[in-house]
Amino acid sequence: MMIKTAQSLRRSQANRSAIARTALVRAAIGVLSEYGFARATSAAIANRAGLSTGALHHHFPTKDDLFIAVLDGVTSQMVAVFSDLKASPSADVELCVRLIKSIWSFYSKGAYWAVWEINIGWRGDNDLCERLADHRKSSRDLMRVAIRRNPHLSEPTKRMLLALLPFFISAVGGIFLEAFANRDERAIRSQLDILADVLSSQLDQAGAARR
DSSP states (O other): OOOOOHHHHHHHHHHHHHHHHHHHHHHHHHHHHHHOGGGOOHHHHHHHHTSOHHHHHHHSSSHHHHHHHHHHHHHHHHHHHHHSOOOOTTOHHHHHHHHHHHHHHHHTSHHHHHHHHHHHHHTTOHHHHHHHHHHHHHHHHHHHHHHHHOTTSOHHHHHHHHHHHHHHHHHHHHHHHHHHHHOOHHHHHHHHHHHHHHHHHHHHHHHHHHO
């Protein structure tokens, strides 16, 4: 029988830990998005993940730390949107439509509703509000870095995206809340199209200035 080395044991333990953390983050997203912040207890999240509350607190000392991990996961997905964005020099404007579609496909899922629940749940705690504000700032900074480093975007496109980043992230967030309130798919699509047109117009102006 093969004797496991200390290194392989550490690797196996790290893999198990990563699997457990991923399961807990997914469970937290599910509980938050389906039942709301007030019912997102450690017991409910651990039960959904198929783990004990002791295991939850082993990986995340506090439930707030778990919620920060949820926010980190959302940030990583948003950064990936900007890192993967591609446009040819002759078709930069089409990028705006793809960008809005990519962001909306992500926002319309449970993860972003979980983010709103965390915002709502933490609003009465000054320390947590400050932690949330710091996280939001660092997330936007990571998105900006992804835009700057994207080799598939022209410099005018990068400047336009960097300038309008806070606007269209907030705009899509507002459309998300509107979608939850009235669920009128045609109205939502119209708003997303208008947002894409605004970005395209800005990109056209940037292209004209370049020429």
